Every structure is written in structure tokens, then in C-alpha cells.
Amino acid sequence: MSMNPRLSAALPLLLGAALLVQGCQTLDRAGSAVVSVFHKEQPPPPPALTPAQLTAKGLEALRQRDWDAARAAFEPAANQGDTRAQVALGSMYFTGLGVVRDFADAAHWFTPAAAKGDPEAQYNLGLMTDLGGTGVLQDRVAAAAWFEKAAAQGHVGAQYQLGLLYQNGDGVPQDQARAAGWFRQSAAGGNATAMTALGTMYDQGRGVAQDERQAMAWYHRGADAGDTEAMRLIGEAYYDGLGVPQNSVLARQWLQRAAAGGNDEASTRLSMPEAPAATADTVPAAVRARAASPAPAQ
Numbered sequence: 001m002s003m004n005p006r007l008s009a010a011l012p013l014l015l016g017a018a019l020l021v022q023g024c025q026t027l028d029r030a031g032s033a034v035v036s037v038f039h040k041e042q043p044p045p046p047p048a049l050t051p052a053q054l055t056a057k058g059l060e061a062l063r064q065r066d067w068d069a070a071r072a073a074f075e076p077a078a079n080q081g082d083t084r085a086q087v088a089l090g091s092m093y094f095t096g097l098g099v100v101r102d103f104a105d106a107a108h109w110f111t112p113a114a115a116k117g118d119p120e121a122q123y124n125l126g127l128m129t130d131l132g133g134t135g136v137l138q139d140r141v142a143a144a145a146w147f148e149k150a151a152a153q154g155h156v157g158a159q160y161q162l163g164l165l166y167q168n169g170d171g172v173p174q175d176q177a178r179a180a181g182w183f184r185q186s187a188a189g190g191n192a193t194a195m196t197a198l199g200t201m202y203d204q205g206r207g208v209a210q211d212e213r214q215a216m217a218w219y220h221r222g223a224d225a226g227d228t229e230a231m232r233l234i235g236e237a238y239y240d241g242l243g244v245p246q247n248s249v250l251a252r253q254w255l256q257r258a259a260a261g262g263n264d265e266a267s268t269r270l271s272m273p274e275a276p277a278a279t280a281d282t283v284p285a286a287v288r289a290r291a292a293s294p295a296p297a298q
Helices: 005-041 051-063 067-079 083-095 103-115 119-131 140-152 156-168 176-188 192-204 212-224 228-240 248-260 264-271
Strands: none
Touching (some): 051 067, 051 083, 083 103, 083 119, 103 119, 119 140, 140 156, 176 192, 212 228, 248 264
């Protein structure tokens, strides 16, 4: 049977079109397979870090002294309400660690943490309002309130600062007994400066019964814990021979320890020629009366 001439002429075109369609379908399937494989090979994006993880990352950056990385980690965690991040970021601005020191920015981050009861944030806000600085007005009434909150939670720095406020009547009514009480609590927590401060209270009979042996016991505890003022007082005793046999070797050792720790009065004393016995008012009464074996601190 002969084929219609028109069909014969169109057949190659039809076959070509069919092959083209088939080829396109094949390419489309192949392309889809390639796209599918490509997508399967991509790992899923890592989950976002939690605020706690960001804070841990920031603390590690601080240990590595990478201030920019620390701030970059703390900021999103602090914005999400992480208390540790807020305190850490506030501390960076308070001390100028890797950022321009700014009390206003520090207070911005300390305040929400302090409101949630964090004693370190409360203590730092107390320091800032006690001192005053860029963006923060001095307000010792507010400082006392913040120190009270932190001190009640056992913060030894806040206990010592609160003792100073009561001792001097700054922001609170002057009350030497309460000052001595806060110094004692801070000293019991290991604060060397508070140990020496309590020794001074005993030496002068302020807020406690005067007890020179107790004063010297606390001076020695302060010195053993690293307080340079306590070291200086003990050095003065040996230097002038007041209450103890004069011993220039021991005097110089104690004064050198104090000076090495940055005590300017000890440095000045070391630069002076050895002098005759000092007058009674150059050394605290407790130093003059110090026994060879001071009483245990109470």
C-alpha cells in the first residue's frame, strides 16, 4: 500500500518532533534528578545557639582575651534575658574591657540582672551610684540600697562597702556598731580589707569595745590575706619598736611587702632614714600594745 505523499513528507518532521519531546523529557528528568541530588547533599543549617550557649561562648572568648568575640556573643544572649550575659556585658562597659568605658551602658545591662536578684549586678550598681560617673549620677542613698540587697545574699564586697557607708554616715545614718557588724561579716567571708577595717574599729573603740589585742589579731589576719595596709601597720610596729622590740629587719620585710603591693605610705616610710623612736601618735594604739602572740581574732 502506498503512503500518502503528504504523510510521507510530514513523517520525518513528526518523528523529529517526537524525538525532541522525548529528549526534553529525558533532560527534564535528569535535571530534576541532579537538582534532587544537589539538595540532598547540603547539610541542614546548624540550630541557633541558646542564650546559655552564647553566654558560655562569650565567657570562653573572655578567657582567650578576644573582647570583640565576647561582646558579639554576650549581646544577643543579654537581649534575650540571660542574666549572666547581662552581668558580663555590664562589667565590660563598667571596666572598659574591650569597649569604651561607659557607666550608662553598664547600668543598662546591670539593672535588669539586679532586678532579678543577681548580687553581682546589685553590687556593681551600688559601686556606680556610690562613685558617680559618665551617665550615672552619684546617689549614696541608692548605693546603700543596692549594697544592702547584695550584702543580704552574702556578697562580701557589698558587706564591706555597706560598712564604710555606715562608718562615715554616707547615704545612711552614721552607725559605728552596724559598720563593725558589716565589716565582721565581710571579714568572715575572707575579705582582707574588711579584716583590717575591723582591726581599726577595735583599735579605736568604734562600734566595739576597744581591744588592742583583737585589733592586732585582725591586722595580722588582714596581712596574711594580702592586705597591704595591715602589712604596713605591722611594719611600723617593728620599725619604731612600739609594743614590740625594735627590729629593722622585720620592719623592712613587712614594709617591703606592703610597698610591693602598691602601698604608697609604706614606700614613703622605706625611703626615710631610720629615726629615733616615734611619738605616740604615729602608730595606732593597738600596734603600740601588740603582744608577741596576738589573741585569736573574734
